Amino acid sequence: xxxxxxxxxxxxxxxxGFETRAIHAGYDPDPTTGAVIPPIYxxxxxxxxxxxxxxxxxxxxxxxxxxxxxxxxxxxxxxxxERGFAFASGLAAEDTLVRALCAxxxxxxxxxxxYGGTFRLFEKVEVPWGLVHSPVPVHExxxxxxxxxxxxxxxxxxxxxTNPLLNIGDIEALASVAHDAxxxxxxxxxxxxPYLQQPLTLGADxxxxxxxxxxxxxxxxxxxxxxxxxxxxxxxxxxxxNAMGAVPGPFDSFLTHRGLKTLAVRMERHCDNAERVVExxxxxEAVSDVIYPGLDxxxxxxxxxxxxxxxxxxxxxxxxxxxxxALRVCDRAEVFTLAESLGGIESLVEHPGRxxxxxxxxxxxxxxxDLVRLSVGIETADDLIADxxxxxx
Ligand SMILES: Cc1ncc(COP(=O)(O)O)c(C=O)c1O
Numbered sequence: 001x002x003x004x005x006x007x008x009x010x011x012x013x014x015x016x017g018f019e020t021r022a023i024h025a026g027y028d029p030d031p032t033t034g035a036v037i038p039p040i041y042x043x044x045x046x047x048x049x050x051x052x053x054x055x056x057x058x059x060x061x062x063x064x065x066x067x068x069x070x071x072x073x074x075x076x077x078x079x080x081x082e083r084g085f086a087f088a089s090g091l092a093a094e095d096t097l098v099r100a101l102c103a104x105x106x107x108x109x110x111x112x113x114x115y116g117g118t119f120r121l122f123e124k125v126e127v128p129w130g131l132v133h134s135p136v137p138v139h140e141x142x143x144x145x146x147x148x149x150x151x152x153x154x155x156x157x158x159x160x161x162t163n164p165l166l167n168i169g170d171i172e173a174l175a176s177v178a179h180d181a182x183x184x185x186x187x188x189x190x191x192x193x194p195y196l197q198q199p200l201t202l203g204a205d206x207x208x209x210x211x212x213x214x215x216x217x218x219x220x221x222x223x224x225x226x227x228x229x230x231x232x233x234x235x236x237x238x239x240x241x242n243a244m245g246a247v248p249g250p251f252d253s254f255l256t257h258r259g260l261k262t263l264a265v266r267m268e269r270h271c272d273n274a275e276r277v278v279e280x281x282x283x284x285e286a287v288s289d290v291i292y293p294g295l296d297x298x299x300x301x302x303x304x305x306x307x308x309x310x311x312x313x314x315x316x317x318x319x320x321x322x323x324x325x326a327l328r329v330c331d332r333a334e335v336f337t338l339a340e341s342l343g344g345i346e347s348l349v350e351h352p353g354r355x356x357x358x359x360x361x362x363x364x365x366x367x368x369x370d371l372v373r374l375s376v377g378i379e380t381a382d383d384l385i386a387d388x389x390x391x392x393x
Contacts, residue, residue, distance in 0.1 A: 018078065018195060019264045026073025026257075038070035040254045063242045067250035071257040072225075075215075078194040078260070079207050081227035083234040085241050086253055090190065090210025091121055092246035093224030097206065098122075100240040101154055101184065101233070104130020108155040109147045109183075111138040112364055115163040115210075116357040118188070119365050135364055139167040139300055144174060148181040156181075158204075159188040160197075161304070164316050164352040164373040166291050168300025171307055175203030184233070190214070190343070195267040196309045200229045213343030214313075217259035217266050221252050266345065269378040270313030273347075276381040277374065277388065281317050286325065286392045288370070291316040314342060315374045316352075323369035326351055328393070330372065335379060335387035342375035347384055349374055349391075 016024070027038045043065075046058040058064055068086050075084035087093035102108065110122055112135040122133050136147045138158045148156060156178035160169035171187060178185040186206045187199035193214035199207050209215055211223035228234045241247065248256070278292045293304035294311030304311060319325035329349065330338050336349035340356050350356060352367045360366055376384065 021077040022074065022263055023261050025077030026075075027070040038067050038254065038257065040250045041066045042250055061250070062245050062247055065247075065250050065253070067257070068248060068253040071253045071260070074257060074260055075194075075209075075211075075225050075227055078198075078263075079189070079200055079227035080198055081200050081207065081229050082231055083228055083238070085226045085228075085237055086211070086248050086256070087224035087226070087241070088246045088248050088252075089222050090208065090212060090224035091117055093208055093210075093226050094118060094121055095125065096240045096244050096246055097186065097208065097226055097237065098126055098131065098155075099244065100236040102126075102131055105132070106130075106154040107132045107134070107149050107152045108157055109134050109136055109138075109144055109153060110157045111159050111162055111167075111169075112136055113162045113165045113167060113367070114157075114159055114365065115188070115190075116352075116359040116365070118159075119363070120359045123363075137167070138162070138169040138174065141170055141173045141177060145177045148177060148183060150181040153178075153181050153183040155186050156183050157186045157188070159191065160307075161191045161293055161300075161312060161314065163191060164314075164357065164367060164371065166191075166293055166298075166300075166314060166316055168293055168298075168304045170303045171197075171199050171202040171204055175205075178205075179203075191314055192308055192312055193263060193267055193343075195263050196271075196312055197307055200227065202307055205229055206233065211256045211260075212341060214263065214267065214270075215260050215343075216256045217263065217344060218255075219341065219344030219346060221255040221259075223248050223252055223256045266378060267310070267313070270376060271310040273378060273381045273384060274311070274313045274315050274376040277315055277376050277384060280385045280388060281315070284389075284392055286320050287317050288320040289318040291318075313376045315376055317372055317374075318368060319370045319372060321370075323353070326370045326372045327354075329388075329391045332391040332393070333387055334390075335383050336374065336391070342373075344375070345378050347375060347377035347379060347387075 072084040134147045158169040184205040187204040188208040207227040209225040336347045
C-alpha cells in the first residue's frame with residue numbers, strides 16, 4: 001500500500017540508512033497482493049465511492065498516480081525533504097518551480113556555467129515571460145552576494161558540481177547569502193545524486209534533479225524531480241505540478257524508481273572508476289588539464305570534501321591538441337559511447353562545445369573548445385582506461 005499520498009513518513013526516514021530508504025521508502029507491500037514492488041498503475045482515472053469518495057486521495061492521474069506517489073516518497077526520503085515531486089523531465093521540473101515561486105518582474109541568480117538547457121530555459125522562456133536573471137560564477141560566494149538584490153531576488157539557483165566544468169558551490173554559504181536577501185536557495189543535485197550530497201541538510205530550500213541521469217541510472221527513461229523542505233513551498237509546487245501537468249506517466253515513474261533503488265551501489269562504482277580514469281588522464285601527455293573535484297588541485301576540493309560523500313562519476317579534461325584533438329578523442333572512443341546525457345551505467349564521452357552546450361555558444365556561458373566530458377560508467381575500469389589510451393592516441 002502507498003504509505004501516504006505525500007510521501008514517506010518522517011519517522012521512518014530518520015531511523016534508517018540511505019540504502020534502506022532507497023529500497024523501502026515510499027511504498028509498503030501491497031496489502032491485497034503482497035506485491036513487494038510498486039505496480040505500474042496504468043490508469044488515468046479512479047472509481048469513486050460516491051461523489052467525492054476518493055480511495056486514498058486518487059482522482060485523476062495528472063493529479064496523482066500510485067506508481068508516481070511511490071517514487072515521490074522515495075525521493076523525499078533520500079533527499080531528507082518534506083515532499084518530493086516527479087516530472088516528465090528535468091526541464092519540466094525547473095519550469096514548474098520557476099512559475100510556482102516567481103512572478104514576472106522577479107529576479108533570479110543562475111550559474112554562469114549552468115547546463116545549457118537550463119540556461120536556454122531561463123534565457124528563451126523565463127526572460128520573455130518577465131523574469132530577470134543574472135548569470136554569475138556560483139562557486140564564488142562573493143559574486144553571488146554582489147548579484148542578489150534584497151527584496152527582488154526570489155531564487156539563487158546553483159548547480160554543484162556544475163556541468164561541464166565541475167565547479168563547486170558552497171551550499172551552506174550560498175544558503176545564508178540567499179536567506180539574508182530574502183531568497184530561496186535551489187540546488188540542482190543531478191551531478192552528485194542524493195547519495196553523494198543532500199543539499200537540504202546543508203540549508204538549501206529546494207533540490208532539482210534530472211532523474212534521467214544518476215537517479216534513473218540506466219539511460220532508459222527521461223524524468224525530473226523537485227524535493228522541498230518546506231510545506232508552504234510544497235503546496236505551491238503541488239498546485240503547479242497539477243495545474244501545469246508536466247508529470248511522468250506510470251511506466252516512466254516505475255523505471256525511475258527501479259533505478260533509484262540501486263543508486264548507492266552504482267554511485268560507489270561510478271566513483272571508483274572515475275578515480276581510476278582521473279589517475280590515468282592526469283599522467284597523459286595529450287591532456288593539458290583534468291577537471292575533477294576529487295583532485296586536491298581543484299579549486300573547489302575543500303568545499304566538495306565537506307559537502308559530498310565522494311566526488312562523483314563525471315570527469316572533464318582539456319586536450320593539449322585543442323578542439324581538433326578533443327573531437328578526435330570523441331570519435332575514436334569505443335567503450336565510451338559518443339552521446340549526450342550522463343549518469344547511466346554505461347560510459348559516455350561528449351564534446352560539450354558542439355553537443356550539450358551548443359545552445360550557449362557565443363554567450364558568457366560558452367565552454368572551452370578543447371574540453372571533453374566523460375560520464376564514467378560502471379564497466380571494468382581497465383577496459384575504460386584502455387579505451388581512453390587508444391582514443392588519445
Ligand atoms: C545538471 C542538469 N540539470 C538539468 C538537466 C535537464 O534535465 P532533462 O534533460 O531531464 O530535462 C540536465 C540535462 O542534461 C542536467 O545535466
